[in-house]
Amino acid sequence: MEFTPQQLLQYNSTDPSTPFYVAIKGCVFDVTTGKTFYGPGGACAMFAGKDASRALAKMSKNDEDITSSLDGPSDKEIGVLADWEKKFEAKYPVVGRVVS
Template identity: 50%
Template sequence: MELYSRMMEEITFHTGLSPTAFFTIAALMVVVYRTVCGMFVAPEDFNKPPTITASATNINISNNSFGNLNFNDSTNEKPVHLGDVTEQQLRAYDGSDPNKPILMAIKGQIYDVSTSKMFYGPGGPYAMFAGREASRALALLSFKPQDINGNLEGLDAPELEILQDWEDKFEEKYVKVGQLVPEPMRTEQTQSGDKFKES
């Protein structure tokens, strides 16, 4: 008890504060320190690949339309590999659903660009590329809707080189989560246009 009183006296003597004020200020400083530290990313985590959780993808694993969707473990913290995806299916990953990752394809390879939501998310300067195969647009440095596709026909060598630079950048920066495959062949009935005619 004597030690306690002595300590309190020392605090008052050295800081000029009452023990209550001293401990309140100390506690506040700890809170501020922890809050500020929480705003920064640890250097080792800075370039970590994005993680997509099962809940974030909002996909029913047992009955998903991609068939090849694999969740790596039960912790749900590893990136999801989508596997084969058609351009039509890719469209669902354009950032309009905050529960889904934002994906983009270059030369048929699909990248998870969710970490650059400020570029590709709704209202972002490159939102038109989200959920799309953007090879032609990137090669031509074009934002025209008619160029946002994977058609490389007619591109010259410098344009293909620009596209290669984009691919290198994406490979380095983002996680590859799948590849584009052609739309499934329609049945003969569909092709003849009778029974399952597409709208």
């Protein structure tokens, strides 16, 4: 399934009747089973419905870092993102890709 960034935003955990999705490097994961983290009030709720690549690479929860842009992160941060990507792949099903 393909999602525009605007379509992905519909899965931002504000509607409990829809699944919660987070994208990493354009790959969309269904993180609904992690609703304590990605659901309302969860520690990572700000990532739901978005591509959180830069934020995960930088280990940041700042709004300006919650983006798919990978301009600027160091090689070490790109490695951190690769680790997150592996964790997501092992734990959550892939449901699609973000397209522009």
